[in-house]
Amino acid sequence: MKKMIPVEEGDFYLADNGYRVFTEQYHLKRGYCCESGCRHCPYGYNVKTNSQ
Structure with missing residues (x-):
């Protein structure tokens, strides 16, 4: 089981459709x-090639 990371200010913003979008900080x-394929992935993952 992966550990829970507490969500703090600056970890996400709300998109126009109401979803939470996690930031690079988080x-x-x-x-x-x-x-x-997260929008702000700092690890360079590419959904199309399934690689980093």
Whole structure:
């Protein structure tokens, strides 16, 4: 089981459709790439090639 990372100010913003969009700050705190093609992924994951 992966550890829970507390969400703090600056970790996300709300998109126009109401979804939370996690920022690079949050991804770096989390410490790994989830390979979901996140908008602000600092790890360089590419959904089209399935590689970093």
